[in-house]
Amino acid sequence: MKLHQHIQKFTASGDEIVQSIIQKFTCIHTRKKELLLGEGERCTDYFYVETGCLRLYFVDEKGAEQTIQFALEGWWLTDLDAFHKNAAAAYSIQVLEGGTVMKINKPALDELMKKYPVLENYFRQVYQRSYSAALYRFKTLRMSKESSYDLFESNYPDFIQRIPQKMLASFLGFTPEYLSELRKRKAGKK
Amino acid sequence: MKLHQHIQKFTASGDEIVQSIIQKFTCIHTRKKELLLGEGERCTDYFYVETGCLRLYFVDEKGAEQTIQFALEGWWLTDLDAFHKNAAAAYSIQVLEGGTVMKINKPALDELMKKYPVLENYFRQVYQRSYSAALYRFKTLRMSKESSYDLFESNYPDFIQRIPQKMLASFLGFTPEYLSELRKRKAGKK
DNA sequence: GTCATTTCTTAAACCAGCTTAAGTTTTTTT
DNA sequence: AAAAAAACTTAAGCTGGTTTAAGAAATGAC
Numbered sequence: 268m269k270l271h272q273h274i275q276k277f278t279a280s281g282d283e284i285v286q287s288i289i290q291k292f293t294c295i296h297t298r299k300k301e302l303l304l305g306e307g308e309r310c311t312d313y314f315y316v317e318t319g320c321l322r323l324y325f326v327d328e329k330g331a332e333q334t335i336q337f338a339l340e341g342w343w344l345t346d347l348d349a350f351h352k353n354a355a356a357a358y359s360i361q362v363l364e365g366g367t368v369m370k371i372n373k374p375a376l377d378e379l380m381k382k383y384p385v386l387e388n389y390f391r392q393v394y395q396r397s398y399s400a401a402l403y404r405f406k407t408l409r410m411s412k413e414s415s416y417d418l419f420e421s422n423y424p425d426f427i428q429r430i431p432q433k434m435l436a437s438f439l440g441f442t443p444e445y446l447s448e449l450r451k452r453k454a455g456k457k
Numbered sequence: 458m459k460l461h462q463h464i465q466k467f468t469a470s471g472d473e474i475v476q477s478i479i480q481k482f483t484c485i486h487t488r489k490k491e492l493l494l495g496e497g498e499r500c501t502d503y504f505y506v507e508t509g510c511l512r513l514y515f516v517d518e519k520g521a522e523q524t525i526q527f528a529l530e531g532w533w534l535t536d537l538d539a540f541h542k543n544a545a546a547a548y549s550i551q552v553l554e555g556g557t558v559m560k561i562n563k564p565a566l567d568e569l570m571k572k573y574p575v576l577e578n579y580f581r582q583v584y585q586r587s588y589s590a591a592l593y594r595f596k597t598l599r600m601s602k603e604s605s606y607d608l609f610e611s612n613y614p615d616f617i618q619r620i621p622q623k624m625l626a627s628f629l630g631f632t633p634e635y636l637s638e639l640r641k642r643k644a645g646k647k
Numbered sequence: 648g649t650c651a652t653t654t655c656t657t658a659a660a661c662c663a664g665c666t667t668a669a670g671t672t673t674t675t676t677t
Numbered sequence: 678a679a680a681a682a683a684a685c686t687t688a689a690g691c692t693g694g695t696t697t698a699a700g701a702a703a704t705g706a707c
Binding site: 622 | 655
């Protein structure tokens with residue numbers, strides 16, 4: 268979903284206002300494996316996915332990539348803390364599936380927020396939804412790995428087809444080998 | 458911190474406006490172990506902790522209580538999803554430490570949000586902070602249990618003294634027995 | 648101040664999920 | 678179309694953390 272549609276959907280505001288907001292964003296075309304933000308770099312931008320898919324991850328003490336978050340169409344992604352503090356990123360953002368992404372930097376966003384109350388309302392809702400989803404994910408992470416996988420599968424059946432299994436394993440918090448074993452076990456049961 | 462101070466701190470808005478907002482909230486005094494919300498009940502209220510401490514938890518398939526979130530002074534807590542959908546709660550909220558709490562129901566909050574743009578701004582910041590903290594916690598949950606504990610200890614040294622160990626264990630995602638063992642090991646090292 | 652309840656500790660047996668390593672399949676590059 | 682790289686599978690051995698169970702310490706109730 269295009270960003271201006273998304274803002275209109277959430278705020279039911281007029282076309283002109285939304286157009287003047289949208290102008291301040293930059294549209295970029297992303298390619299698979301491209302890095303939009305690297306761990307340690309200054310985090311300057313906030314990304315909205317119109318099409319394609321991004322992931323937020325970090326590299327743990329053992330050198331393994333740990334995926335914290337995916338962003339599909341209609342979701343925002345950045346290292347929030349670093350973005351708002353204009354600090355070095357604790358995570359990297361990589362393109363999993365190419366597409367188009369809208370981005371904006373902190374000064375521009377702050378200015379827009381001041382100028383358009385509708386945008387405060389929009390981001391209040393966006394964050395509310397994100398935090399709510401986070402609470403739900405904390406819950407699923409407390410279950411056994413198997414239940415955690417089952418739940419993800421039933422919530423996002425299409426998404427599972429789109430991404431490499433190792434990414435999913437890393438998101439759910441287990442090894443690719445174990446995911447492979449799990450799937451084998453499940454296939455046998457059916 | 459009192460709610461009106463908190464709103465003023467985040468929004469730098471005038472005393473009168475904040476006073477008329479505050480009026481719509483109800484102040485309650487909480488007692489240790491009291492249940493402010495029970496799993497399965499309709500979730501009607503959103504809580505702001507002025508003093509004391511709350512926890513959000515659910516009961517897993519094995520009957521164990523799993524703590525998702527603590528709320529200390531200055532933090533908001535509810536089953537966000539259920540609150541905004543006016544639905545049955547997937548979690549319970551219990552008082553860990555008595556004190557005073559401000560609460561508000563959905564219709565009242567919606568009305569205030571419409572009337573006072575300053576409140577949109579306030580909650581945008583509150584959610585932003587919450588979501589940012591959630592991302593950080595996802596990161597810590599990917600580490601070994603020991604690192605996860607060490608990090609919590611260095612981030613909240615005082616808080617550890619305030620709550621029962623089994624609550625902390627349940628928040629960090631391990632058993633009280635294991636936490637006990639961990640602490641013993643650490644005490645030995647020093 | 649005493650009894651009852653809850654919390655914390657200890658230790659042994661156990662298991663879900665990880666590691667390692669080698670082979671197979673798929674995707675990407677040229 | 679071939680070669681290279683990346684992703685997935687399989688299986689054996691291992692380990693971080695759980696389970697179970699019983700006792701000790703702290704807290705709360707009357």
